[in-house]
Amino acid sequence: NLVQDSQGGRYQIGVDPAAMTDFLGPLAASLERSPENARFIFNDETRQLDLLQDSVEGRTLDIPATIEAINAGMATGEHSIGLAFQTQPPAVSGTATAADLGITELVVSTQTYFTGSSNDRVQNIRIASSAFHGLLVAPGETLSMAEALGDISLDAGYAEALIIIGNRTVKGVGGGVCQVSTTLFRAVFYGGYQIDERHPHAYRVGYYEQGPNSPGPGLDATVFAPLVDFRFTNDTDHWLLMETYLYGNAL
Numbered sequence: 001n002l003v004q005d006s007q008g009g010r011y012q013i014g015v016d017p018a019a020m021t022d023f024l025g026p027l028a029a030s031l032e033r034s035p036e037n038a039r040f041i042f043n044d045e046t047r048q049l050d051l052l053q054d055s056v057e058g059r060t061l062d063i064p065a066t067i068e069a070i071n072a073g074m075a076t077g078e079h080s081i082g083l084a085f086q087t088q089p090p091a092v093s094g095t096a097t098a099a100d101l102g103i104t105e106l107v108v109s110t111q112t113y114f115t116g117s118s119n120d121r122v123q124n125i126r127i128a129s130s131a132f133h134g135l136l137v138a139p140g141e142t143l144s145m146a147e148a149l150g151d152i153s154l155d156a157g158y159a160e161a162l163i164i165i166g167n168r169t170v171k172g173v174g175g176g177v178c179q180v181s182t183t184l185f186r187a188v189f190y191g192g193y194q195i196d197e198r199h200p201h202a203y204r205v206g207y208y209e210q211g212p213n214s215p216g217p218g219l220d221a222t223v224f225a226p227l228v229d230f231r232f233t234n235d236t237d238h239w240l241l242m243e244t245y246l247y248g249n250a251l
Helices: 017-031 062-074 121-130 143-148 177-191
Strands: 001-002 012-013 038-042 048-053 058-061 085-086 142-146 160-165 167-175 194-197 231-233
Touching: 017 058, 017 062, 121 160, 121 177, 142 143, 143 177, 177 194
Parallel strands: none
Antiparallel strands: 001 012, 038 048, 058 085, 142 231, 160 167, 194 231
16 A cells, blocks of 8 residues: 555555455464463472473464554565564463472372283374373363374374274274373372263273283273363362373383
């Protein structure tokens, strides 16, 4: 746009707001970023939190402010003008302490075994379990395992291994993820937290009955996003911190 002043002697260059809105609109989704809490591990010796991964500030593209910034920059002859964003801080930053979050001790620990698993199945267990290492669950928050896992695909590093679909065992991407969901389910169950959604496998799976402290059949949980999920609620007044470790053939 060229805007003439009231004296008729000067023109000011500016972008067409409608055209620029149409241009920026499709870019907004790809530029959006959700806030992410910091991740920690609980130091048993110091009883403090050790930072594992710093927090991430959320952002959304502010189109009106971006257009305003472009017009202001063009008026002063700038050739490079940054986009404007609305920001959203995470609930927990990297400076949070154990006292801040009410994390003071181990509340529950469970272990499952997967002796005899293929290398591909072990790979999937390792990737899926890492999604929960250092993850915080807020007081009153309902955690969806499917949402926490995100994309289960070859592109995300998962391999093809045996999975159960209906009443059949077939090869599919992500076989072994249910080792993680079963371990999480048992921790939630023994910890006494509110279970909102849980689905057993169609039939007994030997992996979930291995080990010296196996509870036997009936305490497994399957996840097959987006149709089948495992969800629980932290029905306490304090944050929960999850840690996941693989020791040989144990999770």
